[in-house]
Amino acid sequence: MPESRAARDHVHSTMRIALLCVTGVVQFGLCVRPLVEYEYRPKWVAVAAFTALALVTAACGVWVVRRKPIPAAVVVVGTAVTLAASAGATRVLPPGQHFGTPDWSFGLVGWHLLLLLLDRVPVLLTAMAVHLTVSVGQFLLAVVPDRAGIGAAGIVAFGTASIQLAVVPISRMLHHRTRQAMSVAAEQEQLTTRVMAVEQWEREQRSVFAGQLGVTLPLLADLADGVLDPRDDDTRRRCSLAATQLRRLFAENDEVPDPLVHEVTACVDEAERRGIEVSLAVSGAAVAVPPEVRRELTSPVVATLAAARSHARVSVLRTHEDVRVAVMADAGTDTDMVTAASAQVAVDYDTYGEYVRMEARWQTRSS
Template sequence: MDETTADRVLGGCRIAILGITVVIQLSLSLPRLTGAESRSAFVALGAVLVVASWWVLRGRPVPWPAGVIGTVVALTASAVASWAVPPGELFGERHWVFGLVGWHLLVLLLDRPVAAVAALGAQLVLDVVRLVTAAPADRAEISGVVIGGLSVITFQLATLALVRVVYRRAGEAAAASAERDRLLHRKALAEQREADQRSRFAGQLGTTLPLLAGLADRTLDPRDEAVRRRCALAATQLRRLFAENDDVPDPLVHEVSACVDLAERRGLTVALAVSGEPAPVPTEVRRELTGPLMTALVAARSQARVSVLRTGDEIRVAALTDGEPEPPVNGSGSVDVEWHTLGERSWMEAKWRSRPN
């Protein structure tokens, strides 16, 4: 079930009521026609059904202007047919329009319950007025007509109420189904995200575990500069990986700041400059932008300057350090990385364009 289920259910109810009205008019009312006035009223009611079916059979409600005009025509036809019946035969075999018009009103006003109730009440008033204006009419006869009219209208009102209840229940069921689908979708996304995180952590630990094992069995000397760099790089990679899972407005700057923070904990003096408005950057691209930065910061001896520049559809992450990375990191197909050595300084820039030429 989706958002249109309730509308489809209501459309089916409209078609069902239209079919009921057509059957009643043709099978029960047509054989009882007498006189030109009755035939004119019958044709007018048939025209109302034909016009209404243009929208009903297409699953759409009758528009409000057409509904108002159709209601006026139906009530007028009812009055004409009722006044054409002789007083002594009111609400008998010749009074074919009695009760029929209420179904026409439901076809026209099913989507507007208040207007439908008012129109059915107007139809009952017309029947009572016709009886009162006929002579003679005693209280017993009036009471019988009122009871009969109320019985017919009550059944039609019950039909209207039932349709509205079914429509409301269908809407609630559709909303519940949509909410369930959203929850299942969120659950699937969460499970996929958790699986991706486990995969990334496993991949990261795959490079870290040999380092830890070497330190544990003393095959690696923590006093060795290369080993310390490996440890610093592994720690920075893990710190950036943790930052990747944080829910923040600017993930790229957040991950760059995580790398800078760990470098500062190692004693480096790092200056970070950010310019430009935040822009959406895919996770894989953020990893490729921050990968060379981590290598540059790990190689720095005492200080570094890091900048994040965002202009239009281009994002750059650059670092100027007083150390030379070994080995330099190359860019992928989506991220271009440049490395330059300037005397005792090393300059790195990773560049990504959101809309490649």
């Protein structure tokens, strides 16, 4: 999972920064003094081993400080150099000083291996086993140890390995905790995004309703004050237009498979309530049309049906190239109902005697 991988990379990069600091402190804070004070034969081998380990630390630091994974080639070469430096430093120890203070490389090498192989646990365990085996083998070959020496060596080896290997389960626990935290954060972000989307949708709906009511409320106020006569044809047409607009607006919020046809059908139903005989023809498969485009496509339906006198014909045509909504009705020649075209929807208006034909066209490919 990408989330799990991101959590793992975050933990490993953070742990490596800590390991880089620990390795530097152990090498230059605890290992320099034994290297200087004790006699190694030959001395240059111990110095070369110390320098090689310092170079491995510096090479890893180039990627660690930038929180980037260490390249595989650097890991392979660094592991080989670390194990070779450990073997060389142990080989030149003074007699009887294995696992003692002069054996500075034994505890240091484990931190280098952790720094290099933290995200490759099987290889890390193998490298640790090789390092421990070589150290124990050289210890047994150097002198014949007594029980006290074997016990002391065992305590040092076990204690050092336990402390260093404890980093592995700690990193796994941190990985698990980090993955859980990232999952919770992602869920919270998704929830916040959904809430913002809902709030935006509510604001848009309030704006649309306010625009429609801005036309309807003055009409109702004029009717209530007696400014308009309900028997007047123009007043009836305005009321019909407002009712059809509101009906289409309510239909816009319904969850249906084909919103465009649903909104057109709502306009047709409102006209039929007024006694207009309306036929509806739909052809073509449903096409996803944005809400703002649907409003512009249905404007001819709203305007023409509101002005229709007795009958009308509505057609909806969908193709791969465009969506067309056309209305023909006996609406007379009143040009007040002509709807304006926009950048997205083109509107055509024609008159044939007492008949009016209006068509809105939206090109799907240009969207």
